[in-house]
Amino acid sequence: MKKSMFAVMSSLTVMGLALAGCGGGQPAEQASQSGQSNTQPAPANTANEPAKAQVLRWNLHSEPPTGDPGLAEDTTSAAIVKAVFDGLTRIGSSGKPEEAVAEKIEVSSDMKTYTFKLRDSKWSNGELVTAHDFEYAWKRALDPKTASNYAYQLYYIKNAEKANKGTGSLDDVGVKALDDKTLQVELTNPTPFFLELTAFQTYFPVNKKVVEADGKWSGEAKTYVGNGPFKMESWEHKSRMVLVKNDNYWDKDSVKLDKIEFSMVEDENTELSMFENGEIDWAGSPLSSLPTDAMPALKDSGKLQVKPVGATYWYKFNTEKPPFNNVKIRKAFAYAINRQTLIDNVLQANQQPAMAAVPPTMGLNAGGYFKDNDQETAKKLLEEGLKELGLSKLPPIKLSYNTSEGHKKIAEAIQDQWRQNLGAEVKLENQEWKVYLETMHEGNYQVGRLGWSGDFNDPINFLELFKEKEGGNNDTRWENPKFKELLNQSSTESDPEKRKAILREAEQIMMNEIPIMPIYFYTHTWVKNDKVKGIFQDGLGAIDWKWASIE
Numbered sequence: 001m002k003k004s005m006f007a008v009m010s011s012l013t014v015m016g017l018a019l020a021g022c023g024g025g026q027p028a029e030q031a032s033q034s035g036q037s038n039t040q041p042a043p044a045n046t047a048n049e050p051a052k053a054q055v056l057r058w059n060l061h062s063e064p065p066t067g068d069p070g071l072a073e074d075t076t077s078a079a080i081v082k083a084v085f086d087g088l089t090r091i092g093s094s095g096k097p098e099e100a101v102a103e104k105i106e107v108s109s110d111m112k113t114y115t116f117k118l119r120d121s122k123w124s125n126g127e128l129v130t131a132h133d134f135e136y137a138w139k140r141a142l143d144p145k146t147a148s149n150y151a152y153q154l155y156y157i158k159n160a161e162k163a164n165k166g167t168g169s170l171d172d173v174g175v176k177a178l179d180d181k182t183l184q185v186e187l188t189n190p191t192p193f194f195l196e197l198t199a200f201q202t203y204f205p206v207n208k209k210v211v212e213a214d215g216k217w218s219g220e221a222k223t224y225v226g227n228g229p230f231k232m233e234s235w236e237h238k239s240r241m242v243l244v245k246n247d248n249y250w251d252k253d254s255v256k257l258d259k260i261e262f263s264m265v266e267d268e269n270t271e272l273s274m275f276e277n278g279e280i281d282w283a284g285s286p287l288s289s290l291p292t293d294a295m296p297a298l299k300d301s302g303k304l305q306v307k308p309v310g311a312t313y314w315y316k317f318n319t320e321k322p323p324f325n326n327v328k329i330r331k332a333f334a335y336a337i338n339r340q341t342l343i344d345n346v347l348q349a350n351q352q353p354a355m356a357a358v359p360p361t362m363g364l365n366a367g368g369y370f371k372d373n374d375q376e377t378a379k380k381l382l383e384e385g386l387k388e389l390g391l392s393k394l395p396p397i398k399l400s401y402n403t404s405e406g407h408k409k410i411a412e413a414i415q416d417q418w419r420q421n422l423g424a425e426v427k428l429e430n431q432e433w434k435v436y437l438e439t440m441h442e443g444n445y446q447v448g449r450l451g452w453s454g455d456f457n458d459p460i461n462f463l464e465l466f467k468e469k470e471g472g473n474n475d476t477r478w479e480n481p482k483f484k485e486l487l488n489q490s491s492t493e494s495d496p497e498k499r500k501a502i503l504r505e506a507e508q509i510m511m512n513e514i515p516i517m518p519i520y521f522y523t524h525t526w527v528k529n530d531k532v533k534g535i536f537q538d539g540l541g542a543i544d545w546k547w548a549s550i551e
Contacts, residue, residue, distance in 0.1 A: 053258040054550045056532065057280045059271050060262045061288035061404070062433040063238045068218035069204035070141040073149045073473065074437065075453065079287055079543050081201045083243055083260070084124075084226035086250075088116050088134065088183070088198040091538050093547065097195040101129060101205070101227070101250070102183075111190035116183040116198075121250035123207050124231040131177035133205035139163075139170045140211070141202055149441070149472025150202045152464065153455065156194060158186040189491050196456040229255045229546040238264055256534070256549035268405050269294075275527060282535075284526030286543050289406045295348035295525075303527045306350055309541040310359045311453035311522035312462070313351075315399075315414075318446055319515050320477040323395060327513050328385030333447070334517040335370060336378035336421040337414055342519070346413050349525045354518035357507060358459045361539070364504045368518075369511035375421050382422055396425045401449040402436040410519070411449065440475045448475070451522070453541040459503045463487060466510060478515035 064077040072081045088102040099105065103119035121129045138157070141148045142164045155161040157175055162168025174186030187194065197203055210217050210225045217223040221232040229251070230243040241262040245255050263280070265271050268291045275283035284290040286309075290298065298304040317324040317333075324330050339353035352360070355368025371377075386394065399415060401407040411428050418424040431439060440448050454461050465471065467487050469479035486506040493499040510516075524541060534547040 054256055055259045055261060056257050056545065056548060056550065057261045057263070058282060059274060059280050059288060060241065060264045061266055061268075061271070062402075063264055064241075065434040065437060066218060067224055067232075069201045069206060070137060070146060070148050070150075071218075072201050074433070075541070076287060076433070078201050080241070080243075081204065081226075082542070083228060083230045083545055084224070084232060084246075085201070085204040085228040086121075086226075087200070087204045088118075089195050090546075091196070091199050091536075091542070091544070093536055095538055097199050100199070102198075105195070111192075112187045114185045114187070114194065116185070118181045118183065119250055121227060122248040123210075123225050123227050124246050124248055125207070125210070125225050126248060127207065127209075128180070129205060129227050130180040131183035132180065133207060134183050134203075135175050135177045136208045137204060137206040138175050139173055140206065142173060143170060148202070152468075152472060153197060153200060153202045156187050156189070156191045156197065158188050190494065193456045193458050200455050230257075230260065233259075240264065251546075255546060257545065260545060266403055272527075275529075281529030281532050282526060283528075285524035286526075286537055286541050289404065290349075290525055290527070292346055292348055292406060292409055298527060299348075305524075305526050305528070307524045307537065308350075308352075308361070309453060309522050309524050309537075310361050310457065310539055311451060311541050312354055312357060312359055313410075313449075313451040313519045313522060314354070314357070315517040315519065316440070316445075316448050316450055316476050317515055317517065318443055318448075318475075318477060320443065321446055323385065323389055323391065323397075324446060326385045326389050328381040328388065330514045330517070331370075332378045332382035332385060332422060333418065333424075334378075334514050335374040335381070337417045337517075337519070338373040339519060340372060342410065342413055346409050347520065349523050351520040351523050354521050355511075357510060357516060357518055358462045358503075359454070359521050362454075362457065362459045362462075364459050364500065364507055369508060378421060394422065394424050396427060397446055398427050398429055399447045399449075400429045400431070400436070400439065400445045402433045403430045407449055414519075441472075443475065443477060447517075450475070453522070455540070457540060459500075459507070460487065460490060463503060463506055463510065466515060476515035478513065480509055480513060483509045 104117040
């Protein structure tokens with residue numbers, strides 16, 4: 001997902017969950033108020049005893065920037081949105097899209113027209129969810145006034161791109177509610193992964209009356225209306241959030257949790273301490289990270305869980321600001337770092353060095369496009385690049401990252417490698433997540449950390465980020481005509497192997513010009529209470545609490 005995700009060093013999303021111990025009553029050794037010792041156990045009354053509430057306690061590493069499905073672009077926001085909303089489809093435990101609000105899906109023989117028949121379902125405020133809600137939400141995300149950085153995910157729909165770029169009308173976009181229960185969608189080209197897209201947050205419905213009544217509807221619990229497994233009970237900004245089971249949810253019988261309590265603690269060491277003290281029942285990925293210093297002990301204890309995911313940790317170059325407006329300088333900085341040493345000594349979670357943008361699980365080029373730790377070539381390119389820029393030495397460089405102990409340690413290690421291998425003077429700068437995203441989007445950086453986890457399992461999702469210079473999630477200001485042409489060509493190629501070859505050629509162009517510096521392919525690492533069951537993490541790193549329970 002947009003990810004300009006909050007990727008943290010060993011994980012890509014923000015953090016874990018927690019289970020609430022729901023006990024009631026005093027410790028056995030505590031005396032009663034009357035002064036008499038509790039020497040005799042109270043008689044059991046299990047027949048009339050109410051079932052204990054299932055409460056999951058979780059830490060969000062940082063405040064979600066938004067709760068609006070049309071604006072959510074980071075993994076923290078996306079996780080909350082997925083808990084509170086439901087799309088036409090939802091990724092099930094099989095990892096495949098399954099019917100959700102759509103009860104029946106019909107696809108035309110040319111694979112370009114989808115007809116969704118909606119089941120009876122309600123918003124958390126009791127109003128009916130209709131096909132009109134989906135049409136409104138999609139066109140709202142495409143409306144240039146909304147300024148959705150994820151609008152391009154809707155470009156597979158006929159005339160969607162034109163509408164978003166202001167060269168066409170929203171009325172001509174190929175999505176239409178035929179009646180309250182029928183949504184018809186026309187695509188520009190056959191899109192094999194379209195039902196995965198309809199499970200993605202930008203394709204979720206929103207309640208038109210709620211949205212238009214209050215422009216800040218998605219930022220406060222009292223105005224936040226969704227149609228998913230949970231609803232928001234409270235949101236104390238930068239402190240605490242509570243979700244509770246949504247009794248109006250169409251599939252409420254599948255939801256076992258009564259409540260999810262989120263804290264918002266940025267420090268990974270504090271988070272791990274909270275887990276060890278029983279205050280939360282999950283620490284680490286996918287919504288946070290574990291302290292790197294704790295990795296060896298967690299491995300030795302057997303508690304550490306590790307899962308490779310389709311995600312890449314990279315640094316972005318601002319290709320419009322010197323010295324990174326020079327491709328040789330960008331290559332020099334990318335080639336001069338030792339990724340394996342970084343993984344072995346800092347990350348310590350079995351990550352894989354990345355010399356490509358697309359994760360190897362997607363099968364474009366597992367070996368990458370350049371060598372790791374190629375210092376000789378890096379120094380040669382630096383010398384040539386400086387000469388082309390008319391510089392005798394490198395100016396000071398600013399490396400930016402969002403606040404996280406893991407990101408800081410990675411930045412410090414790379415700062416040291418660039419100093420030793422290139423003689424670069426590098427200043428580090430960190431910002432809180434929401435502010436950091438805005439800084440990146442505004443282009444107020446030289447080199448900046450971000451990561452990307454796939455929104456759907458296809459290489460195009462990683463490459464299309466850089467198709468347009470002004471694309472919502474590009475930030476690098478890089479654009480290449482041949483690269484764009486190849487991506488467009490891939491959208492009409494029906495032969496899977498030929499399409500893969502086209503995308504491989506496109507990735508080669510990008511890695512030749514290197515607007516981003518891939519560093520490693522993610523693994524998710526976490527520890528959890530054994531009582532927590534049913535947390536679903538897909539192969540791309542997204543998390544879903546719908547089926548979670550506490551045993």
